[in-house]
Amino acid sequence: MERIPRLFAHALAALLACALLLAGAAVHAQDNGTQPEGPISVDGDAGTDAAIAQRMRDILEELGGFEDVTVTVRSGVVTLRGETAETADVAELSALAARVDGVVQVRNEVQATSDVVRRLDPALDRLYARLNQMVGALPLFLVALAVFLGILFLGLAIARMRQPWDRLAPNSFISDIYRQIARLVFLIAALVIALDIMGATALLSTILGAAGIIGLAIGFAVRDTVENFIASIMLSFRQPFRPNDVVQIEGQEMGKVIRLTSRATILLSFDGNHIRIPNSTVFKSRMTNFTRNPERRFLFEIGVASDADLDKIRNLATEVVEGLPFTLANPAPLVWIDRIGDGAIFLTVTGWIDQRETSLPRAKGEALRLVKDAIEAAGVEVPDTTYRIQMIQPQAAAPHPAGPPEAEGPPDVTADVEDALDRIIEDERGDEAKPDLLSEDAPEE
Incomplete structure (x- = not known):
């Protein structure tokens, strides 16, 4: 146990010795750097x-402040001894003595005092000097503060006005951004003018530099949030869709647009589910808008027996689709032989509708039903590609009626399901508590 105090004492002595050596080296360096030059x-x-x-x-x-310093000179060698209140005064004495004409060498043996009271006196003097400067600059500071607050309050009042921000912006989101920019501009202007009144404009570069570094660090930390915010601004300016438009994002999510918020695009799927997609994803992804063009094509394929007259069947399918009341004459329906499959030859049948008046799924289903009936009425088999074994008794084949079946009146292909979705979307958009960035006045891409 007696070794512990001894080790502690040796360690303390070693630290003190190192401190003295470093201090001596520092003084030696100061002396070497402030010695007179030139011939003696x-x-x-x-x-x-x-x-x-x-x-x-x-x-x-x-x-003043060097009352305890003595000066002796022999043969041009100046020797300085005593104590000073601050360490910086030691180097200052060496530089001062080296500038006196006739000095050959400077021996600076002055040390900083260890008296706490004397060490605090210069700091207190500087504090009193700063206080006196503050008291003297107080009227100027009050003037600068009044100018700063006046400009800032003016900017806040202008930013709170509805005009011209609502007239310049396509929606409330962009107008709020304009207001924030106005507040920031007035804040910077107020700060610059106030610092100029106080004669401290050099401080502005330091403030802006620190703000730039902080902003850069925050930008890297919230990069995804900033990206989504910028995407929201771009989608607000150039709106690629409108409410109730049927869109597909990146070939995956499909639904009708409800609203565009500052963070996400809200869709209503055909199953009645809400789909929320971040605006950054919407902006960067491939998007298909099925509503922008009112004319839309439906397409299906149908198989016929391999021994059928394909040219006759193709003309028959074209005639049936052209005769439907909901198909458009331009673009005209088109039927072509697509491929040979297992036990059948497949034809592709297309037609165009005005989707503002006609439901695409119902139009496609009705056209498929009528084309199939017409082909079977012409005595051509529409084979089933599923292999089945069935034991049946032989019986006389029922004769096929000549020609296509008579129409039972115009088929109902109105968009009843889509109308129901439109009513849901209308109720959703009627909630004023939920913000929406879509506007009829905004330009379309």
């Missing part, structure tokens, strides 16, 4: 030494 005169005498010593004493007395 041979005319030095006691009168010159006395003049140098008196000149140094007069300078130190005028500066």
Whole structure:
């Protein structure tokens, strides 16, 4: 147990020795860096030494704070001894003595005092000086503060106005961004003018530099949020869809547009589910808008027996589709032989509708039903590609009626299901508590 105090004492002594060596090295470095240069005169005498010593004493007395420093000069070598209140004064003495004419060498043996009271006196003096400066600059500071607050309040009042921001912006989201920019511009202007009144414009570069570094760090930290925010602004300016438009994002999510918010695009799927997609994904992804063009094509394929007259069947399918009341004459329906499959030859049948008046799924289903009936009425088999084994009794084949079946009146292909979805979307958009960035006045892409 006695070894512990001894080890502690040795360690403390080693630390003190290192500190003394470092201090000595620092003083030596200061002396080496502040020694006089040039040739040494041979005319030095006691009168010159006395003049140098008196000149140094007069300078130190005028500066003040060096009452405990003594100056001796022999053969042009100045020796300084004593204590100072601050460490910086030690180097200052060496530089000062080296500038006196006739000085050959400077020996600076002055040390910073260890007296706490004396060390605090310069700091208190500086504090009092700063307080006096503040009191003297207080009227100017109050003027600058009044100008700063006046400009800032003016900017806030202008930003709260409805015009011209609502007239310049396509929606409330963009108008709020304009208001934030206006507030920031007035804040910077108020700060610059206030600092200029106080004569401290150099401080502005420091503030802006620190703000830039902080903003850069925050930008990297919330990169996804910033990206989504910028995407929201771009979608607000150039709206690629309108409410109730049927869109597909990246070939996956499909539904009708409910609203565009500052963070996401809200869709209503055909199953009645809400789909929320971040605006950054919507902006970067491939998007298909099925509503922008009112004319839309339906397509299906149908198989016929391999021994059928394909040219006759193709013309028959074209005639049936052209005769439907909901198909458009331009673009005209088109039927072509697509491929040969297992036990059948498949034809592709297409037609165009005005989807503002006709439901695409119902139009496609009705056209498929009528084309199939017409082909079977012409005595051509529409084979089932599923293999089945069925034991049946032989019986006479029922004769096929000649020609296509008579129409039972115009088929109902109105968009009843889509109308129901439109009513849901209308109720959703009627909620004023939920923001929406879509506007009829905004330009379309």
